[in-house]
Amino acid sequence: MPILPDEDFKDKLTFWVNGKRHVVLNPDPGVTLNEWLRSQRGLTGTKVMCREGGCGCCVVMVTHPDPTNGGACSYTLNSCLCPLCSVDGWSITTVEGLGGQKAGFHPIQRRLADFNGSQCGYCSPGMVLNMYGLLNKKPQPSQQEVENHFDGHICRCTGYRPILDAMKSFAADADPEKGGCIDIEDLDKHPCPNAGGTCNGASANGVNGTSAGPLRCRQNGISWYRPSSLGELYGLLEQHSQDRYKLVCGNTAAGVYKNDGPHTCLIDIKAVSDLYNCQPGPPLVVGSAVSLSTMVDFLQAGSDQSPFYNVLANHLRKVANVSVRNVSRLGCENA
Ligand SMILES: Cc1cc2nc3c(=O)[nH]c(=O)nc-3n(C[C@H](O)[C@H](O)[C@H](O)COP(=O)(O)OP(=O)(O)OC[C@H]3O[C@@H](n4cnc5c(N)ncnc54)[C@H](O)[C@@H]3O)c2cc1C
Ligand code: FES
Ligand code: FES
Known part of the structure; x- marks a missing residue:
């Protein structure tokens, strides 16, 4: 070579x-x-x-x-x-x-405060970013999807009910009087203290x-x-x-x-494009650098190919938590 x-x-x-x-x-x-x-x-x-x-x-x-x-x-x-x-x-x-006291809070930050979802605040930035990640991927999640998405976050003081109540209020099936969904246009319409203007991770x-x-x-x-x-x-x-x-x-x-x-x-090895090859099969082919989250989406999209795809996707959803699954790869999986 x-x-x-x-x-x-x-x-x-x-x-x-x-x-x-x-x-x-x-x-x-x-x-x-x-x-x-x-x-x-x-x-x-x-x-x-x-x-x-x-x-x-x-x-x-x-x-x-x-x-x-x-x-x-x-x-x-x-x-x-x-x-x-x-x-x-x-x-x-x-x-x-996303926002702050001087520049103005992001709607997710405001909603968390409105629902009394923060006490010492140590876990709050991670909770907010996690919700931001979900809404960025799926602007109108269900309440169950919101709950599933908080599988890797620990709060030592507030308790999970007010935090989940705040986050679930963004769901498509939530009571609109509790705040309602956020418009995708508004997700990134917030001041960026460093760059000025809007700060959009996806831009x-x-x-x-x-x-x-x-x-x-x-x-x-x-x-x-x-x-x-x-x-x-x-x-x-x-x-x-x-x-x-x-x-x-x-x-x-x-x-x-x-x-x-x-x-x-x-x-x-993340930049090696050959390691991302995926074919729904059968046989199912998945490159060793494909993340577990991508693999779950891939299996769901191809679930008509085999009854085992949903079973495998459900198993992978039990590995670690959302933010770990977003980067951890199938080729390195232990169990
Ligand atoms: C909070 C938490 C919970 C976890 N829960 C689980 C769990 O429930 N089940 C489970 O199995 N694991 C679990 N893990 C372990 C880990 O997330 C998985 O093993 C994951 O798949 C590792 O992927 P990675 O890309 O991060 O590997 P890395 O950390 O980057 O690498 C891990 C090993 O794999 C080797 N490797 C890297 N790329 C390749 C490749 N393309 N081909 C072959 N080998 C390669 C590396 O050399 C290294 O030895 C957990 C980890 C955390 C942090
Ligand atoms: S410090 Fe706990 S997940 Fe990173
Ligand atoms: S508010 Fe203190 S850890 Fe969550």
Whole structure:
């Protein structure tokens, strides 16, 4: 396999947070998006607690190019498990980008307050971003869908009833007197304190092709590679066959296997479009980089192909929680 020369790799990340462009040169592969947001940018609205993908207080929304078709993908993820090196070319929305006291609150923030769904407020940004992610994907969910969507969020003080009452008030089958659905047009009509004007995660300033091409960062004895094709991936595997390397996709296993490693070489395979091949079959073919959430949607859409597809989709919905499933991949699944 061809091994790419060093000069073919870039070592600079370019990404957008709440509409503002950031450039980071050769970041430490061990730093997470959560650590960078909070300690480097002072965006402490994104909280941190378990660092295991289990409490949801660190959830942010991301938008990035779809490796299969050049379109855009938007979803929520747990920033505590997301390596900063992953976010090249991404557009990230944190709670500060949705709204605040000075710039005006987002309708989801206001609704949570109106229903007394917040006490200490530590879980609230994650709850709000999670709901934002759902409405972005499905503007008129049912109350049951809203409840199912809050499978990865912990509140230690308010209790879940007022939080779920607030979030379910956005549902299509909720009592309109409780607030009612939000118009998709209004979902992103909110002031962005950083960029000014509206801040729209889905407008995706970052989805403009800057993430194209192979990436390499090296810090503290650890190299991070992002090959952009299967050929480059095989070349890297050959080149590093004697190293302690690990493939990285959603990096959610890091929330479970904390003592995995140490690794000297991390290879991010998310940009390899060949790993996203899906065919409804039979036989069912699913690429190893397809996220569990995408797989569930895919199985549901093709449920007429086999009675087992709905069974499999229901099983996958029981793995972890929404924001983990949005990034965790079938090829890395344990059970
Ligand atoms: C809160 C929480 C709950 C969880 N619950 C469950 C659960 O209920 N059931 C369950 O099975 N898991 C669970 N997990 C574990 C994890 O989410 C899954 O195993 C997930 O599928 C891992 O996918 P990933 O893309 O994040 O893998 P990563 O963390 O990126 O990688 C995990 C491993 O897979 C290897 N790998 C990466 N890409 C590929 C590939 N394309 N082909 C082959 N190997 C590859 C990596 O080298 C690494 O060794 C949970 C995790 C969290 C944080
Ligand atoms: S800090 Fe708990 S999920 Fe990230
Ligand atoms: S309001 Fe305190 S943790 Fe939820």
